[in-house]
Amino acid sequence: QSVLTQPPSVSGAPGQRVTISCTGSSSNIGAGYELHWYQQLPGTAPKLLIRGDTNRPSGVPDRFSGSKSGTSASLAITGLQAEDEADYYCQSFDNSLSGYVFGPGTKVTVL
Amino acid sequence: QLQLRESGPGLVMPSETLSLTCTVSGGSISSSSYYWAWICQPPGKGLEWIGSIYYSGNTYYNTSLKSRVTISVDTSTNQFFLQLTPVTAADAAVYYCARLGEAAPGSRPFDIWGQGTMVTVSS
Numbered sequence: 001q002s003v004l005t006q007p008p009s010v011s012g013a014p015g016q017r018v019t020i021s022c023t024g025s026s027s028n029i030g031a032g033y034e035l036h037w038y039q040q041l042p043g044t045a046p047k048l049l050i051r052g053d054t055n056r057p058s059g060v061p062d063r064f065s066g067s068k069s070g071t072s073a074s075l076a077i078t079g080l081q082a083e084d085e086a087d088y089y090c091q092s093f094d095n096s097l098s099g100y101v102f103g104p105g106t107k108v109t110v111l
Numbered sequence: 112q113l114q115l116r117e118s119g120p121g122l123v124m125p126s127e128t129l130s131l132t133c134t135v136s137g138g139s140i141s142s143s144s145y146y147w148a149w150i151c152q153p154p155g156k157g158l159e160w161i162g163s164i165y166y167s168g169n170t171y172y173n174t175s176l177k178s179r180v181t182i183s184v185d186t187s188t189n190q191f192f193l194q195l196t197p198v199t200a201a202d203a204a205v206y207y208c209a210r211l212g213e214a215a216p217g218s219r220p221f222d223i224w225g226q227g228t229m230v231t232v233s234s
């Protein structure tokens with residue numbers, strides 16, 4: 001069982017806005033460690049989508065945005081597109097486990 | 112640009128040793144700015160950090176795997192390695208190598224990933 005929790009799935013119609021939550025605790029997100037998000041398209045390696053809570057690496061569309069507050073974080077996708085259908089993972093560091101941790105992943109379905 | 116590529120046997124027998132190599136190209140593994148990591152993903156499941164290594168050889172392991180894992184580095188060949196022993200069916204997974212990008216300790220992202228290599232555990 002992961003120390004970070006995410007909803008198993010979210011869905012939305014093309015053009016809509018969806019959000020994915022990532023909830024942790026005082027030993028990870030709440031401890032001040034930065035939160036990162038990854039997109040994993042079917043059959044491919046994960047790709048860094050958001051780093052440092054809110055920052056998009058070069059080449060990531062501005063439809064993707066991240067936020068963090070307290071022991072939780074969120075990834076928002078605005079103007080949902082068919083190509084956004086993928087699994088999304090949050091990731092942080094946990095000082096109780098002394099290691100990097102991932103959320104269980106959220107499958108985004110475009111209706 | 113920097114690329115990582117995993118290589119190694121796709122089939123390992125139960126109780127034997129899983130050995131994988133990650134070859135780094137387009138940059139130096141000896142950069143003081145980065146760490147290097149192994150991550151696994153069982154079929155249909157999520158991602159799990161296995162461990163990380165610095166070019167100096169300092170290692171950090173997932174406590175749940177620590178007794179079975181060894182990660183090492185060879186700066187002369189720009190490669191780092193994963194050994195997992197003994198393996199069971201539960202270790203069947205896609206194994207990724209990745210770079211841990213620049214950031215404060217504990218806040219590094221896995222910013223560059225290899226394509227992954229599938230390892231099956233079976234006799």
